Amino acid sequence: MLKFNNVTISYGNNPTVKDFSLHVEQGQVVSLVGESGSGKTTVIRAALGLLPGGGKVTDGDILYNGKSVLTLSDAQWRKMRGTEISMIFQDSGAMMNPTKKVGDVFVEYLQTHEKISKKDAWNKGIMMLEKMRLPSGDNIMRSYPFQLSGGMRQRVGIAMGMTYSPKLLLADEPTSALDVTTQAQIVRQMMALRDVYGTSIIVVTHNLGVAAYMSDYIVVMKHGVIEDQGDRDHILHHSENEYTRKLLEAVPSLGGERYV
Amino acid sequence: MFNENAEVILEANHITRKFPAAGGKTLLANNDISLKLYKGKTLGLVGESGCGKSTFMRFLVMLDKPTEGEILFQGKDLTKLKGEELRQFRRHIQMVFQDPANSFNPKLRIRDIVCEPLMNFGLITKEEKDAKCRELLEMVELPGDFADRYPHNMSGGQRQRVAIARALALHPEILILDEATSALDVSVQKTVIDLVTKLQREKGITIGFICHDIALVASCAHQVAVMYLGNLVEVLPGDELHTRAVHPYTKALMGSIFDINMDFSKPIESIDSEAPSPLDVPAGCPFANRCDSCMEICKTERPVMTDYAPDHQVACHLFKNSSL
Numbered sequence: 001m002l003k004f005n006n007v008t009i010s011y012g013n014n015p016t017v018k019d020f021s022l023h024v025e026q027g028q029v030v031s032l033v034g035e036s037g038s039g040k041t042t043v044i045r046a047a048l049g050l051l052p053g054g055g056k057v058t059d060g061d062i063l064y065n066g067k068s069v070l071t072l073s074d075a076q077w078r079k080m081r082g083t084e085i086s087m088i089f090q091d092s093g094a095m096m097n098p099t100k101k102v103g104d105v106f107v108e109y110l111q112t113h114e115k116i117s118k119k120d121a122w123n124k125g126i127m128m129l130e131k132m133r134l135p136s137g138d139n140i141m142r143s144y145p146f147q148l149s150g151g152m153r154q155r156v157g158i159a160m161g162m163t164y165s166p167k168l169l170l171a172d173e174p175t176s177a178l179d180v181t182t183q184a185q186i187v188r189q190m191m192a193l194r195d196v197y198g199t200s201i202i203v204v205t206h207n208l209g210v211a212a213y214m215s216d217y218i219v220v221m222k223h224g225v226i227e228d229q230g231d232r233d234h235i236l237h238h239s240e241n242e243y244t245r246k247l248l249e250a251v252p253s254l255g256g257e258r259y260v
Numbered sequence: 261m262f263n264e265n266a267e268v269i270l271e272a273n274h275i276t277r278k279f280p281a282a283g284g285k286t287l288l289a290n291n292d293i294s295l296k297l298y299k300g301k302t303l304g305l306v307g308e309s310g311c312g313k314s315t316f317m318r319f320l321v322m323l324d325k326p327t328e329g330e331i332l333f334q335g336k337d338l339t340k341l342k343g344e345e346l347r348q349f350r351r352h353i354q355m356v357f358q359d360p361a362n363s364f365n366p367k368l369r370i371r372d373i374v375c376e377p378l379m380n381f382g383l384i385t386k387e388e389k390d391a392k393c394r395e396l397l398e399m400v401e402l403p404g405d406f407a408d409r410y411p412h413n414m415s416g417g418q419r420q421r422v423a424i425a426r427a428l429a430l431h432p433e434i435l436i437l438d439e440a441t442s443a444l445d446v447s448v449q450k451t452v453i454d455l456v457t458k459l460q461r462e463k464g465i466t467i468g469f470i471c472h473d474i475a476l477v478a479s480c481a482h483q484v485a486v487m488y489l490g491n492l493v494e495v496l497p498g499d500e501l502h503t504r505a506v507h508p509y510t511k512a513l514m515g516s517i518f519d520i521n522m523d524f525s526k527p528i529e530s531i532d533s534e535a536p537s538p539l540d541v542p543a544g545c546p547f548a549n550r551c552d553s554c555m556e557i558c559k560t561e562r563p564v565m566t567d568y569a570p571d572h573q574v575a576c577h578l579f580k581n582s583s584l
Contacts, residue, residue, distance in 0.1 A: 035445035035446075035447065035448075036416075036445055133532075149534055150309075151534060152534070179308035179309055179472065180308070180472065180473075180474070180513060180516045180517060181308065181512060181513065181516045181530050181531055182308075182534075183516065183518075184515075184516035184518075184528045184529070184530030185530055185532065187518070187528060188527065188528060188530070206445065206446070207518065208446070208520055209517065209518030209519050209520050209522075210518045212518065212520045212522075212524070213518045213522065213524060213528065232524070236520055246447055247446060247447060248520060249450075250446040250447040250449065250450035251446055251519075251520055252473065252475040252476040252478075252479045253475055253479075253519050253520065253521055254474070254475045254478055254501070254502040254514060254517060254519060255478075255502040255503070256475075256479060256521075257479060258478075258479050258480070258498070258499060259453055259454065259457040259479055259480040260302060260457055260460070260480055260481070260482055260498070
């Protein structure tokens with residue numbers, strides 16, 4: 001459903017991502033792994049037309065259901081974001097207006113996408129929060145973002161992103177700012193989305209354990225190019241790529257190698 | 261069984277720290293923590309955000325004082341030190357922070373950063389700085405020419421090595437690492453851990469390692485202490501962590517790790533609820549409301565640390581009566 005054809009993305013005259021090709025199928029979970037600065041976030045931002053200032057796709061094409069997304073107008077983008085493709089950021093709290101209550105942000109979001117009264121939107125928000133297993137949705141709607149814990153904020157972000165059951169979910173380091181037990185909850189929730197709604201997910205992460213658990217297909221990036229790719233089993237056990245092996249060996253494992 | 265042939269270098273007894281909070285409440289950041297550091301060994305302190313692990317380690321480097329309790333080091337109580345004596349004691353215990361980009365003065369060159377502690381104590385002269393800096397940089401496997409650089413001209417891993425060189429410049433007996441590898445990529449993290457453990461073997465340094473990654477702690481600590489909401493819940497040897505940990509919270513922490521060697525067909529285990537606010541800790545066991553094996557007594561009486569096996573203590577009512 002989403003195709004990157006030899007995409008090159010540049011900031012100014014510097015190509016940051018070079019010759020990137022990837023094909024994501026319906027219901028598939030793909031992860032982009034790599035170290036800081038490898039261009040993994042740039043790739044998914046390009047898929048949603050959200051490249052920060054000066055960033056541009058200079059070569060190749062990104063196709064969503066066969067249609068290029070590079071030529072979409074602002075109005076077409078607005079229709080697509082949130083309903084067809086949505087995104088979860090590393091800290092969902094940072095995307096919310098800190099001076100507004102969660103409920104007001106949620107209502108504004110819903111009213112941008114559909115004609116709905118404030119009251120209905122409020123109730124729809126509560127329903128979505130409860131679907132994400134956030135108890136007492138009404139309380140959360142009446143809180144400011146800073147009053148919620150990181151895990152709760154992240155779940156609010158997912159609830160907003162999933163309201164219109166998008167066919168593709170882009171997640172940029174969705175659990176990196178969270179504690180391990182919260183991380184496990186959020187990962188479980190994202191996997192449930194795939195299982196229940198058949199949502200395709202592209203997840204960007206530096207945590208190889210999370211990538212391995214979630215994905216069907218793993219892409220390893222380094223310095224803006226694809227270094228290695230393959231299905232999970234291939235990457236974890238059969239890859240002969242030196243960089244992939246090095247990354248895997250560096251992941252600490254319970255009961256694994258000890259330094260002392 | 262490391263503590264039979266290891267000497268206790270530092271002993272913290274019944275450390276409690278209360279912070280005043282809004283509305284007349286008190287935040288109990290550390291509740292009756294007793295831990296020992298052994299010479300040349302690593303104590304790993306794990307727990308989730310806000311469990312009080314950094315608060316505790318800050319007492320050891322004398323950046324803060326506990327409300328109650330004592331910390332014995334070389335026959336002195338660190339919490340009572342003042343003035344020049346306190347300044348001299350800082351030489352013995354040094355610290356490396358999570359983000360060296362923020363803990364270095366951006367306007368100083370690496371040479372001045374690394375040699376600053378030595379200059380402060382008058383141990384070297386200006387003329388000796390260059391040679392000393394090179395020596396220290398080479399100890400942490402960086403080229404000596406880095407002495408002329410500024411912190412922003414280096415990568416995160418390189419900066420962390422500089423922070424280690426600076427901390428070790430005074431030959432401290434104890435080194436505290438506060439999430440020192442958390443901001444680094446995994447492959448860089450591995451090289452930094454390799455370096456730290458190598459230096460520990462060569463110099464016999466005692467390390468206090470704060471970390472939220474229980475798998476990393478298990479791989480590089482001789483002794484692991486698990487904290488939850490300001491309380492110590494379990495202390496055990498690092499090499500026994502994955503086989504012998506018994507406290508329900510320790511097990512939950514381990515169950516929620518994503519490991520590249522795990523069985524992917526099994527769903528990940530984790531506790532569902534959120535940790536209570538540290539302003540509002542339950543009366544009994546702090547973990548009671550999230551624990552699968554919660555009993556009546558857990559809701560009313562706080563469990564204390566008891567010996568469970570050699571070198572292994574646990575604070576849980578489930579294991580109160582088990583014999584050694």
